[in-house]
Amino acid sequence: EDQVTQSPEALRLQEGESSSLNCSYTVSGLRGLFWYRQDPGKGPEFLFTLYSAGEEKEKERLKATLTKKESFLHITAPKPEDSATYLCAVYHTGNQFYFGTGTSLTVIP
Amino acid sequence: ETGVTQSPTHLIKTRGQQVTLRCSSQSGHNTVSWYQQALGQGPQFIFQYYREEENGRGNFPPRFSGLQFPNYSSELNVNALELDDSALYLCASSLEPGGDQPQHFGDGTRLSIL
Numbered sequence: 004e005d006q007v008t009q010s011p012e013a014l015r016l017q018e019g020e021s022s023s024l025n026c027s028y029t030v031s032g033l034r035g036l037f038w039y040r041q042d043p044g045k046g047p048e049f050l051f052t053l054y055s056a057g058e059e060k061e062k063e064r065l066k067a068t069l070t071k072k073e074s075f076l077h078i079t080a081p082k083p084e085d086s087a088t089y090l091c092a093v094y095h096t097g098n099q100f101y102f103g104t105g106t107s108l109t110v111i112p
Numbered sequence: 113e114t115g116v117t118q119s120p121t122h123l124i125k126t127r128g129q130q131v132t133l134r135c136s137s138q139s140g141h142n143t144v145s146w147y148q149q150a151l152g153q154g155p156q157f158i159f160q161y162y163r164e165e166e167n168g169r170g171n172f173p174p175r176f177s178g179l180q181f182p183n184y185s186s187e188l189n190v191n192a193l194e195l196d197d198s199a200l201y202l203c204a205s206s207l208e209p210g211g212d213q214p215q216h217f218g219d220g221t222r223l224s225i226l
Contacts, residue, residue: 007154009154034210034211034212035210035211035212037211037214037215039217044219045219046116046202046204046217046218046219046220047155047202047204047217048217049214049215049216049217052211052214054211090154090155092154092155094210094211095211099157099168099170100145100147100157100215101157102147102154102155102156102157103154104152104153104154105154
């Protein structure tokens with residue numbers, strides 16, 4: 004069964020304390036993996052798309068990487084404004100998008 | 113550049129009723145996807161429309177149906193509402209279908225079923 008699993012479910016970090024979020028997937032025929040940020044009461048905001056193993060993308064304090072079975076979102080020296088839920092989604096050959104349940108990140112000043 | 117807009121923002125219905133949710137896609141985007149997001153969960157793919165035709169569907173019953181108009185705006189219709197349909201309904205648009213283009217989301221319609 005196609006599946007996207009994110010871990011941890013929740014993460015609390017001190018400001019400046021770097022960490023990584025994980026997204027593992029079991030879909031066949033992966034055509035793209037997406038990272039989104041979602042603030043309370045808002046729709047998801049696009050961060051990155053990754054297409055092939057070994058690919059990396061960066062934006063400010065965030066860096067996304069992709070292997071054949073999982074993706075990591077690395078957060079370097081986070082700030083309180085990075086607090087949000089981070090969602091991972093995969094798109095595969097069945098024309099379907101699968102989202103994980105997200106990691107809720109809280110950055111404490 | 114206008115982003116994705118959805119209406120209404122909140123809606124309260126009772127079981128058995130029907131509801132129509134509306135979405136205006138981002139300028140230049142011809143593809144619209146709809147998602148259901150329950151509290152504390154990730155969005156679940158309902159279906160996608162590309163050039164007024166359904167272009168992929170998730171595991172939702174036929175009482176969930178949609179339309180896309182020539183201006184690429186879209187509607188989601190849900191018949192015979194059930195309590196479990198209470199959720200945030202998200203619309204996302206993209207330049208083209210498939211995984212080659214990112215999807216840009218609206219802020220959703222919060223639907224509550226009593």
